Amino acid sequence: MTEVSLRRLSKQFGSFRAVDGISLEIGHGAFVSLLGPSGCGKTTTLKLIAGFEAADGGAILFDGADVARLPAEQRDIGMVFQNYALFPHLTVGGNLAFGLEMRKRPREEIARRTAEVLDMVQLQGLAGRYPRELSGGQQQRVALARALVIEPRILLLDEPLANLDAKLRDEMRFFIRDLQKRVGITTIYVTHDQSEALTMSDQVVVMFGGRIAQIGAPEDIYDRPASRAVADFVGRVNVIAGQVNAVEAKGYRVSTELGDFVLTGTARPGQTIELALRPEAIGLVAGGDATVVAAAYSGGLVDYRVRTAHGRVLEAQAFPVPRFAVGDAVRLDVAAERLWPLA
Amino acid sequence: MTRRAGPLLLILPAALVLTVFLLIPYFNIVLMSMRMPGNGVPYASGWTLGNFAKFFADPFYLEQLGNTLWIGAVTTLACLLIGYPVALQLARGAGALRGLRYGIVLTPLLVGIVIRSYGWTILLGNNGVLNRSLVGWGLIEAPLPLMYNGLGIIIALTHVLLPFMILPIMGAIQGIDPALELAARSLGAGRNTAFRRVVVPLSLPGIQAGCILVFVLAISAYVTPALIGGLRVKTAAVSVVDALIDSFQWPFGSAMALILAVIGGLVVVGFARLTRMKWVRAR
Amino acid sequence: MKSLRAMIFGAYCWVVYAFLLAPIFVVVLASFNSGAFLTFPPQGLSLRWYYVFFDNEVFWRAIRTSLWVAAVATVISGAVGTSAAIFQVRFAGRGKEAVRIAMLAPLLLPEVLTAIALLFFVYGLGIGTKGMVGLLAGHVLVTLPFVFMNVAASLESFEPDWDLAARSLGAGRWARFRRVMLPMIKPGVIGGCLFAFIISFDTFTMSFLLKSVGTATLPIQLYDYLRTNFTPEAAAVSSFSVILTLVVVVVSEKLLGLKIRRF
Numbered sequence: 001m002t003e004v005s006l007r008r009l010s011k012q013f014g015s016f017r018a019v020d021g022i023s024l025e026i027g028h029g030a031f032v033s034l035l036g037p038s039g040c041g042k043t044t045t046l047k048l049i050a051g052f053e054a055a056d057g058g059a060i061l062f063d064g065a066d067v068a069r070l071p072a073e074q075r076d077i078g079m080v081f082q083n084y085a086l087f088p089h090l091t092v093g094g095n096l097a098f099g100l101e102m103r104k105r106p107r108e109e110i111a112r113r114t115a116e117v118l119d120m121v122q123l124q125g126l127a128g129r130y131p132r133e134l135s136g137g138q139q140q141r142v143a144l145a146r147a148l149v150i151e152p153r154i155l156l157l158d159e160p161l162a163n164l165d166a167k168l169r170d171e172m173r174f175f176i177r178d179l180q181k182r183v184g185i186t187t188i189y190v191t192h193d194q195s196e197a198l199t200m201s202d203q204v205v206v207m208f209g210g211r212i213a214q215i216g217a218p219e220d221i222y223d224r225p226a227s228r229a230v231a232d233f234v235g236r237v238n239v240i241a242g243q244v245n246a247v248e249a250k251g252y253r254v255s256t257e258l259g260d261f262v263l264t265g266t267a268r269p270g271q272t273i274e275l276a277l278r279p280e281a282i283g284l285v286a287g288g289d290a291t292v293v294a295a296a297y298s299g300g301l302v303d304y305r306v307r308t309a310h311g312r313v314l315e316a317q318a319f320p321v322p323r324f325a326v327g328d329a330v331r332l333d334v335a336a337e338r339l340w341p342l343a
Numbered sequence: 344m345t346r347r348a349g350p351l352l353l354i355l356p357a358a359l360v361l362t363v364f365l366l367i368p369y370f371n372i373v374l375m376s377m378r379m380p381g382n383g384v385p386y387a388s389g390w391t392l393g394n395f396a397k398f399f400a401d402p403f404y405l406e407q408l409g410n411t412l413w414i415g416a417v418t419t420l421a422c423l424l425i426g427y428p429v430a431l432q433l434a435r436g437a438g439a440l441r442g443l444r445y446g447i448v449l450t451p452l453l454v455g456i457v458i459r460s461y462g463w464t465i466l467l468g469n470n471g472v473l474n475r476s477l478v479g480w481g482l483i484e485a486p487l488p489l490m491y492n493g494l495g496i497i498i499a500l501t502h503v504l505l506p507f508m509i510l511p512i513m514g515a516i517q518g519i520d521p522a523l524e525l526a527a528r529s530l531g532a533g534r535n536t537a538f539r540r541v542v543v544p545l546s547l548p549g550i551q552a553g554c555i556l557v558f559v560l561a562i563s564a565y566v567t568p569a570l571i572g573g574l575r576v577k578t579a580a581v582s583v584v585d586a587l588i589d590s591f592q593w594p595f596g597s598a599m600a601l602i603l604a605v606i607g608g609l610v611v612v613g614f615a616r617l618t619r620m621k622w623v624r625a626r
Numbered sequence: 627m628k629s630l631r632a633m634i635f636g637a638y639c640w641v642v643y644a645f646l647l648a649p650i651f652v653v654v655l656a657s658f659n660s661g662a663f664l665t666f667p668p669q670g671l672s673l674r675w676y677y678v679f680f681d682n683e684v685f686w687r688a689i690r691t692s693l694w695v696a697a698v699a700t701v702i703s704g705a706v707g708t709s710a711a712i713f714q715v716r717f718a719g720r721g722k723e724a725v726r727i728a729m730l731a732p733l734l735l736p737e738v739l740t741a742i743a744l745l746f747f748v749y750g751l752g753i754g755t756k757g758m759v760g761l762l763a764g765h766v767l768v769t770l771p772f773v774f775m776n777v778a779a780s781l782e783s784f785e786p787d788w789d790l791a792a793r794s795l796g797a798g799r800w801a802r803f804r805r806v807m808l809p810m811i812k813p814g815v816i817g818g819c820l821f822a823f824i825i826s827f828d829t830f831t832m833s834f835l836l837k838s839v840g841t842a843t844l845p846i847q848l849y850d851y852l853r854t855n856f857t858p859e860a861a862a863v864s865s866f867s868v869i870l871t872l873v874v875v876v877v878s879e880k881l882l883g884l885k886i887r888r889f
Contacts, residue, residue, distance in 0.1 A: 085787035099795035366745030455828035462649025563736025
């Protein structure tokens with residue numbers, strides 16, 4: 001149950017600023033995801049926390065103590081690598097015992113804890129197998145077990161589900177989150193997959209270009225993105241322009257191509273603002289001056305592209321009933337609460 | 344000890360061994376080739392370029408050098424033509440026999456060169472196995488002259504150096520993504536065309552490495568030409584050793600060795616230039 | 627049913643394999659010759675020349691010398707080559723290719739030239755060919771590239787994440803070397819040393835030029851013998867050497883379950 005604190009952390013490779021002065025507080029037992037595109041600095045941040053790279057500036061605190069001087073092997077971390085990094089020359093049991101042997105635990109204790117953790121990841125009886133004899137999903141669970149059996153202060157995961165096929169990935173998401181809740185360990189999870197981050201985390205940290213773009217609960221990130229970049233990266237979004245007409249009692253009135261809306265918040269009259277609108281927030285009603293340009297059925301939902309009377313093409317998403325076809329005339333229904341002004 | 348210095352300790356022994364026993368002695372040879380020849384002693388005091396002059400002025404030595412280079416080139420070509428299919432089979436083949444085949448290719452390396460050359464003397468002599476069989480079966484009238492001449496040396500050298508051609512090519516072919524050939528076939532290329540236009544070019548790095556290795560080893564070979572060529576045909580390396588051990592002419596022998604190394608090196612560099620592949624990524 | 631083309635290809639390869647084995651086969655067969663002269667096919671089969679060989683102290687001394695030199699050279703090469711390989715794969719950075727070429731240099735340079743260079747060197751130092759310094763140095767040089775190539779090859783398949791994983795589990799540098807790296811390179815080291823031993827045992831040119839008066843390694847002794855003697859005794863000695871090598875390779879492969887790596 002460790003608290004992790006990053007204070008103005010930075011790391012440079014040559015002239016490239018991989019991590020540019022980020023600060024972050026992670027509470028004990030929290031599951032925090034670092035989310036961003038390749039090259040945003042999330043993996044470098046993880047490596048800095050683990051101790052595999054040395055920071056150029058800033059501090060990393062575990063429970064208030066600066067760990068900068070500690071080499072990785074002394075930070076008491078548990079790490080799960082993207083390609084598992086299981087030792088091929090050791091059995092599953094050998095892999096699990098490794099960390100405990102480094103901590104000089106007695107043999108009976110190692111045996112007991114190994115059996116317990118195998119139970120926890122539902123791989124009982126496989127202690128004698130070698131990694132190459134296991135499936136990808138099984139190897140992944142061994143990697144997880146190896147990191148957890150040593151009861152580390154924090155758990156670090158570097159895109160652990162990237163090499164699994166879709167169905168397994170879905171199952172493992174719940175599995176990992178479930179396990180983490182039971183064990184209660186502070187967890188930092190790196191991913192570029194926003195649905196992973198949203199479904200698993202207590203907090204999501206969105207990163208671009210070595211900097212933090214937004215920190216928040218999944219709903220905050222999705223419904224109230226801090227910037228256009230965040231809105232774009234997390235889910236699909238339509239960005240429409242709006243002109244502030246007048247200030248109202250509790251907010252202001254803005255006119256857009258989809259109509260006039262009253263939004264809460266502050267704005268100056270005459271100001272031009274950008275509004276984020278999620279595809280699923282656009283209601284499609286038959287009959288109107290917009291036209292369906294494309295329709296893609298994906299099982300539980302239909303993704304539409306609709307051209308407004310002004311000629312803008314917007315993305316919409318709806319249940320398959322009622323179903324519209326390309327060429328149908330539709331009206332776009334939007335509630336004011338679903339419009340989010342972008343900074 | 345800082346963290347930086349630690350790893351350097353790993354390379355220190357090798358650096359020492361190579362510097363003391365390779366670098367300095369080779370430098371010494373260069374020096375030796377420019378010393379004055381001695382009478383009854385390996386060398387005398389003083390410096391001269393006369394040793395080189397002596398070599399280039401003597402048509403005997405020039406012809407021998409040319410002969411040696413020729414033998415090297417023919418051996419290389421023979422190894423390439425004979426060895427490529429075997430390399431292909433080793434790289435692509437699978438199954439139980441693969442281990443056996445691989446072992447057979449390695450055998451020449453594991454059996455002493457003297458023994459191998461000895462075997463060739465038994466095979467190639469006028470009274471040797473090959474000739475006796477051919478005559479016995481009525482295929483030829485008189486025994487083929489396979490010993491004590493260039494042809495015998497080439498045959499034996501090819502045998503000795505074949506593994507050095509096969510293994511690099513095998514390695515190169517193993518590194519070729521099998522999907523590439525399939526892609527060519529999907530685009531309409533027949534089996535032969537796909538092989539010719541995809542596999543062969545991609546195996547070029549291995550071919551280049553093998554050719555250079557075989558050529559260098561062929562022109563500097565001693566034991567095999569000595570045993571097969573006997574007193575009648577001497578390659579350059581044999582001459583060098585003669586000059587050093589038998590006649591004690593250290594400066595001249597060194598000069599000869601240097602000339603052989605430099606000319607051989609020039610041929611290799613020229614070859615590498617000619618066969619340079621722009622698409623090969625530096626590893 | 628394989629196509630005609632495949633069958634011709636297969637047959638051709640077998641011809642080449644036969645070519646590769648021919649001289650060795652011939653020598654071994656000739657050693658069983660019951661006659662006094664080296665004829666092939668043998669006039670009759672007998673072990674008589676083996677008995678002559680077993681009684682010949684000269685050859686046994688040469689074998690002992692060869693084994694001793696090979697053992698010492700292998701130990702030295704093994705240590706030097708392994709640490710150099712670890713350096714080249716893990717720590718060399720931009721110098722990686724340069725280190726590789728340097729370590730392979732003794733293989734690429736003519737053995738004859740290296741032997742001569744060493745000869746002048748030891749004479750220049752004043753020790754000449756007395757003692758085994760020059761000879762051992764030569765054997766170490768000849769075997770070094772093979773150890774290096776084998777260990778480097780097994781190291782290439784070493785994933786850096788294994789080292790990071792070990793660190794994350796609390797392993798210090800020595801523990802990582804002992805428990806993670808060493809087991810990985812063990813096959814490469816053993817394979818390389820095996821190769822080195824055999825190469826040293828069979829090497830001729832280096833021993834020829836650097837041996838001290840009175841000592842001879844087996845290849846040298848054989849060569850001397852072949853120049854003047856035409857009995858099949860030399861064939862018996864050769865066969866013995868071949869079988870010895872084979873036994874060593876097969877036994878270590880079975881015991882240690884490793885493959886001798888290509889270079």
